[in-house]
Amino acid sequence: MAQLYFYYSAMNAGKSTSLLQSAYNYRERGMRTALFTAALDDRFGKGVVASRIGLKSEAYLFQQDSDLLTQITALHKQSALDCVFIDEAQFLTKQQVKQLTDVVDILNIPVLAYGLRTDFAGETFEGSHYLLAWSDKMIELKTVCHCGRKASFVVRMDAQGNPIKEGEQVDVGGNDKYVSMCRCHFKQLVW
Template sequence: MAKLYFYYSTMNAGKSTTLLQSAYNYKERNMNVRLYTAAIDDRFAVGQITSRIGINQPANLFSASTNFEQDIRQHHAQEKLSCILVDEAQFLTKEQVYQLSDVVDKLSIPVLCYGIRTDFQGNLFEGSQYLLAWADQLEELKTICECGRKANFVVRLNANGEVVKDGEQIQIGGNESYLSLCRQHFKQKMGWL
């Protein structure tokens, strides 16, 4: 039975690595997968899912205007798809999460979404909010804070390595821009403790 999965975490927990491993497992068994990544994420290369450990795979781009159900239905009619994998799922819209649930419910294709749960202010991203609400299965991928405890949050850093407390929710960046922390250290860095 197909399900909608949401694998979530902070940055540096291996989300893209896990996604690419899943894609490899399907392909190794001669099954077709369709990979998606956010068009706005251009850190490594546009149209490519890249892991920090150095593996990558071409992917289809999605933006706020992408209709997943329509796109997947069209490709499924041409070539049977066994799984859909979505990286940077925090950038999905509410409507797109619903469309992905329709892919599961109407086409019986499993959909595996990977994304960050909260932004640099501790607020849910839209895609993450609706995946947490509507996914059949939730899996937390874990990474650690500088103190060794589980990291649940990220802070945004400026060019001088100082914590940024205000700004747009979405700003693409990697280790130079974000730091994963436990709740206690997140609150300390934000000046809330």
């Protein structure tokens, strides 16, 4: 029985590394996978899932208006899919998360989605909100704050290293803009 999995964390917990390792494990056993990533995050190139430790793989792109059920159904008809992987799942829309539940429930294909739980203000992203609500299984990937506690939040920093408390929810970046922190340090800087 296929299920929808949501692997979530703060930044730098190894989400993309975990996704790439899992996809490799499927392919190593002769199984067919499809990887998707958000078109708006092109830091490592368009249509590439990449990890900070150097692993990478080509991926299909999704945008706000992508119909994932139609795309995945077409790929599945070409050659049966054994698993679908979604990187940057926080950027999914409510409709796309609903489509992924159909991939699981109608096509009987497992979907493993990886993404951030919250943004720099401590608010859930749309995709994360509905993945937390509708996933069959949720798995937290852990990373640590500079103090050694579990980091559950992300702080957006300006060029001088000062926390940014307001702005657009999406501002794609890596270690140059974001720092993962525990709730205590997040609250000190942002709330």
